Amino acid sequence: MDASSPTDNQTQAAPAAPATTPPCAVTVLIARRVLPAAVVGFEAAMRGMLAAAQEFPGHLGGQVVPPDEAGDSEEPLLCHVVFAFDTEAHLAAWQNSPERAHWLQRVLPHTVGAQQLQRVTGLDYWFAAPDGTTRTAHLCWKVACVTWLGIFPTVLLLFLTVAPLLADWHLVPRLARWLHPWLHAGA
Template identity: 70%
Template structure:
């Protein structure tokens, strides 16, 4: 007798999720130029790997004492865990790490998230599961809609004479910055009981 075909479970049919690695490194002011050059080399090398979605070096917003290390953030994004692992285990990454490490102070801090989970992860945690995707999408829209509306009413008129691409670039950068450091942290704190409520 033929064995009935099994229906794939949601776990086996789920689509792969993009993965973002957020890295924090401290750099002495005297080594900034060398560090940034090495990081740009690493970012350029990562672009040639399958599944690479993007990368960026985020410079410190404030510069303090000349002897105080500066906090840099580096972002790498890949479309799947497997492609991220291929990059992390590659000889190219190892080579560029050798160029970067002499210009840093202390150990790096690494945080890995999937999709938009960065906005919804618990502070200082790398293990907490993200809320359901539909809740993530809902809260993301609740944050992006008023943010974009505010920027179109305040910033966009000041850029009316700019070309379209630079205008869109400025607006989207501001949206990301406001969502990451202002809007999303407050929304996720206010809506925390709902976001992380256990399903019945």
């Protein structure tokens, strides 16, 4: 009998569970065209939608970004809305909810054309393709490595060149003194 084969009294180890990657926060960027006369109604409906989203598990925040252009012409303005959830599952629960469907119906009369929706996880927006095409999500650890490779050399260079010039400034005690009222507020 082969020494590596199991005997009747031995049990084989179960296959190792696949490694799971930690969940990344998901941000949804929405762009809608809104006629100048409908901007106030659109923003009010979107604030209602944001308030409804706050009641959902994993909601990290949201914001209506008003249009940059002046509303003097009759051309539709580009309005943006940002939603963030802590996981894909929590975002999906919100997107499939009757509450969201209700608020979409309230938003629809104020908009022109279809919405443009872009999902971003973690720092994916920084790593998006220049042509704007959608690609599969990057692994969080790869994004972290690229981010670290961009930040570490910069910090190291500043530490080696500028830090010796600032050694006599005692910046941390000064900051603590300057920010004392804020640090000890409500204590």
